[in-house]
Amino acid sequence: MYQKIKGFLFFNTILFIIIALLSFSSLAQSEQNEKSERDFLIYSQFSNLVLEEGQSVDLDIKLINQGKQPEEILVDLIAAPEAEDWEVLLRNESWKGFEVRQINLLPDEPDNSRTLNLHIEAPKEIGEEQKGYTFTIKAETKDGKLIRSLDITVAAISKIGEEKEEETDEIILNTKYPAVETPSGKAMKYEIEVKNQTDEDQVMDFAAELPQGWRASISPRYREDETISAIKINKSGTETILLVVTPPFTTEKDEYELKFIARAGELEKSLPLKAIVTGTYTMNVGTETGNLKLNTISGEEKDFLFYLWNEGSASIDNIAFFSTAPQGWEVKFNPDKMAELPSIAQTQQPEKITMTVKVPQNTVPGDYIVTVNATGTQDQKKIEFRTTVQVPTKWGWVGVLIIIAILAILLAIFLKLRRR
Amino acid sequence: MSGLGVVYWKELADYLGSRKFIILFLIVALTAGTIIYVINQSVSSDVSQFSGDFLFLKLFTFSAGTIPSFIFFVSFFGPLIGIIFGFDAINSERSGGTMSMVLSQPIYRDALINGKFLAGITTIAVMLISIIVIISGLEMAVFGIIPTMQELARIGIFFLVSIVYIGFWMGLGILFSILFRQTATSALISIMVWIFFSFFILMVANVIADQVAPLGNNATLELMGRNENIRNMILRVSPLILFQECTTAILNPSIRFFGISTALKSMEVIPGPLSIGQSVLVVWPQFVILIALILVCFAVSYVVFMRQEIRST
Numbered sequence: 051m052y053q054k055i056k057g058f059l060f061f062n063t064i065l066f067i068i069i070a071l072l073s074f075s076s077l078a079q080s081e082q083n084e085k086s087e088r089d090f091l092i093y094s095q096f097s098n099l100v101l102e103e104g105q106s107v108d109l110d111i112k113l114i115n116q117g118k119q120p121e122e123i124l125v126d127l128i129a130a131p132e133a134e135d136w137e138v139l140l141r142n143e144s145w146k147g148f149e150v151r152q153i154n155l156l157p158d159e160p161d162n163s164r165t166l167n168l169h170i171e172a173p174k175e176i177g178e179e180q181k182g183y184t185f186t187i188k189a190e191t192k193d194g195k196l197i198r199s200l201d202i203t204v205a206a207i208s209k210i211g212e213e214k215e216e217e218t219d220e221i222i223l224n225t226k227y228p229a230v231e232t233p234s235g236k237a238m239k240y241e242i243e244v245k246n247q248t249d250e251d252q253v254m255d256f257a258a259e260l261p262q263g264w265r266a267s268i269s270p271r272y273r274e275d276e277t278i279s280a281i282k283i284n285k286s287g288t289e290t291i292l293l294v295v296t297p298p299f300t301t302e303k304d305e306y307e308l309k310f311i312a313r314a315g316e317l318e319k320s321l322p323l324k325a326i327v328t329g330t331y332t333m334n335v336g337t338e339t340g341n342l343k344l345n346t347i348s349g350e351e352k353d354f355l356f357y358l359w360n361e362g363s364a365s366i367d368n369i370a371f372f373s374t375a376p377q378g379w380e381v382k383f384n385p386d387k388m389a390e391l392p393s394i395a396q397t398q399q400p401e402k403i404t405m406t407v408k409v410p411q412n413t414v415p416g417d418y419i420v421t422v423n424a425t426g427t428q429d430q431k432k433i434e435f436r437t438t439v440q441v442p443t444k445w446g447w448v449g450v451l452i453i454i455a456i457l458a459i460l461l462a463i464f465l466k467l468r469r470r
Numbered sequence: 471m472s473g474l475g476v477v478y479w480k481e482l483a484d485y486l487g488s489r490k491f492i493i494l495f496l497i498v499a500l501t502a503g504t505i506i507y508v509i510n511q512s513v514s515s516d517v518s519q520f521s522g523d524f525l526f527l528k529l530f531t532f533s534a535g536t537i538p539s540f541i542f543f544v545s546f547f548g549p550l551i552g553i554i555f556g557f558d559a560i561n562s563e564r565s566g567g568t569m570s571m572v573l574s575q576p577i578y579r580d581a582l583i584n585g586k587f588l589a590g591i592t593t594i595a596v597m598l599i600s601i602i603v604i605i606s607g608l609e610m611a612v613f614g615i616i617p618t619m620q621e622l623a624r625i626g627i628f629f630l631v632s633i634v635y636i637g638f639w640m641g642l643g644i645l646f647s648i649l650f651r652q653t654a655t656s657a658l659i660s661i662m663v664w665i666f667f668s669f670f671i672l673m674v675a676n677v678i679a680d681q682v683a684p685l686g687n688n689a690t691l692e693l694m695g696r697n698e699n700i701r702n703m704i705l706r707v708s709p710l711i712l713f714q715e716c717t718t719a720i721l722n723p724s725i726r727f728f729g730i731s732t733a734l735k736s737m738e739v740i741p742g743p744l745s746i747g748q749s750v751l752v753v754w755p756q757f758v759i760l761i762a763l764i765l766v767c768f769a770v771s772y773v774v775f776m777r778q779e780i781r782s783t
Contacts, residue, residue, distance in 0.1 A: 376739075414726050415748050416739040436740070441751035449758030456765040463769055464580065467776035 088117035090155065092189045092198045100205045106171035109202065110143070111187060114163040115155035122192040123153045133183040137171040140187065168202065176206050220248045221312050221319040229324035234301035234363040240293040240323055241271065244312055246283040252314040255280045259309035263298045295325060300395045303329035303364045329364025331428035344420065344437040349411035358391065358424055359400035365390045366426035371403065374421040380408035381420060391426065407437065415441045473577030477585025485555065485593040494551055495597055501543055502601050506608045508537040523743060526617040527624060527721045529609050540605065541717045544632055545710050546668060549639040551597070553660040555590045556643025558653040560775065565651065569780060583775050587768060590640045595633050602629060623746055627720050634760050635713040639664070641767035648775045667708040675704040709763060712756040719753040726752055
């Protein structure tokens with residue numbers, strides 16, 4: 051009994067080995083069989099996709115020759131009749147490829163396979179929602195003996211609510227520096243990139259929304275002396291233009307919002323910009339007559355009036371006066387300090403400054419230079435006064451008095467001693 | 471003032487007709503001619519030193535080498551002219567015995583001295599104005615320079631100052647002729663005073679200034695200024711220096727100071743001519759002192775003369 055079982059087990063093992071061997075050999079044989087025959091494969095990684103409206107996809111479609119002979123395979127793309135307005139193309143895999151109708155494959159590596167690019171673009175609007183559109187790639191050897199096909203199913207969904215933005219996106223405005231700082235009265239420049247994303251060439255009109263009194267001009271980049279108001283941009287083209295904005299001199303120091311608008315027919319796109327006006331500071335000093343000549347007498351104190359004003363747009367702070375005068379001279383100012391000097395456009399009148407010049411006694415008569423500096427935090431101004439110092443006439447009168455006194459004494463002597 | 475006119479015209483005639491006047495006038499005229507000649511020579515050799523404003527006035531202050539300027543000439547020899555006219559005015563008459571004769575006429579004593587003084591001043595004025603006109607005329611002829619109004623005014627002031635200056639020396643001569651009976655004494659003392667104020671004062675001033683503010687080898691600018699100041703103060707005792715400063719400032723509009731210390735003070739000044747009024751004011755003290763000197767001199771002479779006893783010898 052035991053032996054019987056033993057014998058059975060042995061038989062079984064043998065049988066198993068045989069079967070295994072057989073099956074291996076048959077497998078090997080069948081592979082060899084396939085290789086020897088003509089065969090090819092068409093293959094894609096994805097065969098069921100979901101696309102949004104207007105979205106496009108590029109799929110890799112691989113064709114592999116599995117036979118022993120070179121194959122000439124005709125490929126054909128058959129779209130579902132509902133997918134009329136879809137854009138479907140079978141191209142070679144390089145960028146911007148061409149459409150492919152036939153592929154030749156060799157039996158050996160590496161030329162036994164070829165990758166194609168299936169470009170599917172969903173229409174911009176889908177009338178009715180469909181679960182799937184089927185696109186069939188039919189591959190057939192030239193003699194028609196082998197036919198393979200691959201179905202790609204694409205479901206399309208509509209984008210609701212984002213529709214409008216997509217429309218304005220047909221013009222894209224872009225700038226690198228959306229905020230520019232400038233003193234008032236000085237031009238500021240914005241470089242704006244205008245992209246036409248429509249399918250047609252567009253003539254774009256430009257406009258700018260500015261605060262009152264501001265000026266703006268638009269010129270092509272690198273040709274700043276020319277002013278344009280419209281530009282033609284090819285489809286999918288990009289142009290860079292220069293927007294030059296000049297705030298008036300009287301603009302106060304602040305931040306201002308500007309808007310650059312590009313219009314092409316119905317399309318409109320605006321770009322918000324920011325202008326930071328820093329204000330200008332121009333201090334000016336002058337006299338009533340414009341005459342920078344002072345007359346004074348040595349040893350005496352004399353007042354002179356001059357005016358100070360700010361021709362800029364923003365206030366100048368911390369104004370102080372100092373003077374350069376010959377040795378021993380005293381120059382005082384009233385007021386000698388000012389906390390701020392607003393723009394003359396605001397005050398409408400200049401500030402009056404009294405300068406008191408005291409010339410020391412025994413100053414040699416003649417012309418001297420007195421330099422007055424008005425310095426503020428933001429600006430400073432220097433004026434030179436030519437100061438003519440004269441000899442005081444009071445000593446002259448003293449001399450005259452001395453002579454008169456002597457003459458009087460003489461007269462008294464005359465009257466007393468005469469007629470002897 | 472009876473008798474003043476008589477004395478004045480008589481004295482004037484005497485002065486203008488006298489030999490000493492003619493000799494003095496010839497000397498002065500010759501000197502003026504020499505000055506013009508020398509200026510002409512140096513200008514033709516180097517024009518650059520003779521350009522700019524106030525050309526006409528430059529001719530009066532111009533000194534070429536050894537020949538002094540006209541101002542210097544007047545300041546030195548003007549006193550001599552004044553002394554020559556004044557030193558024997560009274561004592562010669564007295565020693566000649568004519569004084570009592572004159573005074574026995576209906577002529578008052580004050581008329582005599584006033585007349586003599588005025589006649590002397592007039593003579594000096596006539597002499598000066600003729601010299602100035604001669605020089606100006608020669609300048610215009612030789613250089614073709616026409617004076618401007620301001621230049622004429624400045625020359626006019628120069629003329630007045632010169633009369634006052636020479637008149638002072640004449641007054642001094644008259645004073646000495648009253649004080650001293652001998653003409654030789656009055657002449658000598660007058661000359662002495664002139665020599666002292668013309669030459670010795672310079673030495674005295676230098677000595678005193680160096681004593682008060684000695685200048686070492688490394689004297690500071692300040693010390694030099696002080697020395698200069700003291701020197702100037704002493705020099706200004708001399709009418710000669712006063713006259714030189716006065717006329718230099720009037721005939722040279724760019725001059726506004728004398729001495730180093732004021733020069734230091736004026737470094738910041740912009741060079742340029744002063745107006746005529748300012749020029750006069752710059753030297754107004756000097757001017758006043760000169761006028762005061764002649765008046766005081768005359769007053770003292772007057773008082774002394776009026777109080778003197780006059781006897782016929």
